[in-house]
Amino acid sequence: MKALVLILAFLPLTLATLQVGFYATTCPKAESTVQSVIANRFSKDPTVTAALLRMYFHDCFVNGCDASLLIAPTNSTQSERSAGPNLTVRGFDVIDEAKSKLEAICPNTVSCSDIIALATRDAVVQSGGPNYTIPTGRRDGLRSDPNDVSLPGPSLTISEALQFFIEKGFSLNDMVVLLVVQFKSHWIRIVLPSWTKTHHLSSTIATTSNS
Numbered sequence: 001m002k003a004l005v006l007i008l009a010f011l012p013l014t015l016a017t018l019q020v021g022f023y024a025t026t027c028p029k030a031e032s033t034v035q036s037v038i039a040n041r042f043s044k045d046p047t048v049t050a051a052l053l054r055m056y057f058h059d060c061f062v063n064g065c066d067a068s069l070l071i072a073p074t075n076s077t078q079s080e081r082s083a084g085p086n087l088t089v090r091g092f093d094v095i096d097e098a099k100s101k102l103e104a105i106c107p108n109t110v111s112c113s114d115i116i117a118l119a120t121r122d123a124v125v126q127s128g129g130p131n132y133t134i135p136t137g138r139r140d141g142l143r144s145d146p147n148d149v150s151l152p153g154p155s156l157t158i159s160e161a162l163q164f165f166i167e168k169g170f171s172l173n174d175m176v177v178l179l180v181v182q183f184k185s186h187w188i189r190i191v192l193p194s195w196t197k198t199h200h201l202s203s204t205i206a207t208t209s210n211s
């Protein structure tokens with residue numbers, strides 16, 4: 001679990017200016033506001049944790065953690081949300097709720113990408129997972145193009161899926177932690193169809209995940 005926390009905490013460190021407590025002076029209630037929105041939502045719908053974890057993953061894997069996944073398509077423009085793998089991403093309304101509350105107390109200050117990161121952490125905590133500090137100060141991206149969306153699909157072999165993670169700087173171990181430790185059922189669904197083809201790699205993963 002410690003490894004998963006480290007990955008979740010540092011996954012978004014794409015820019016050097018991030019720091020823990022980035023909003024301490026500009027919006028001191030930023031983190032507590034997100035926390036109370038998530039606690040309230042979790043009490044009504046505990047599946048918000050799964051929704052936010054997936055949203056965070058789908059946002060960060062495409063051009064970094066820049067909240068470009070939140071940009072809604074219009075009649076004339078498509079966005080990342082229009083891409084196939086994102087059609088079933090949930091939880092946009094809870095991020096909108098946190099953003100509205102934050103705009104009311106500190107307008108134009110807290111980025112949506114920080115809200116996603118904080119909200120995901122808080123949802124993990126609500127689910128009984130560990131707490132961890134998150135460096136903040138991300139800036140939201142303006143580019144949101146469905147053609148940029150390249151995410152691993154459920155029919156990939158392990159080696160093909162691993163390629164996606166390696167391209168983002170993750171190791172096999174990181175992939176195992178992300179997929180196995182928290183999402184055993186997820187993992188079984190993804191791995192079993194390709195088990196025979198990738199038996200050697202699967203054995204490595206099974207060994208790693210047991211350690």
Ligand code: HEM
Binds near residue numbers: 047051088153154178
């Ligand atoms: C090889 C990599 C991955 C593949 C192929 C994959 C594929 C999928 C698929 C097909 C679904 C079901 C979507 C639907 O219901 O339509 C799903 C759901 C989900 N995925 Fe992944 N995923 C991967 C990696 C990850 C990672 C790294 C995370 C988290 C860090 C994650 C978190 C989740 C969660 C929490 C759900 C359930 C979302 C919900 O309940 O709304 N996935 N994934």
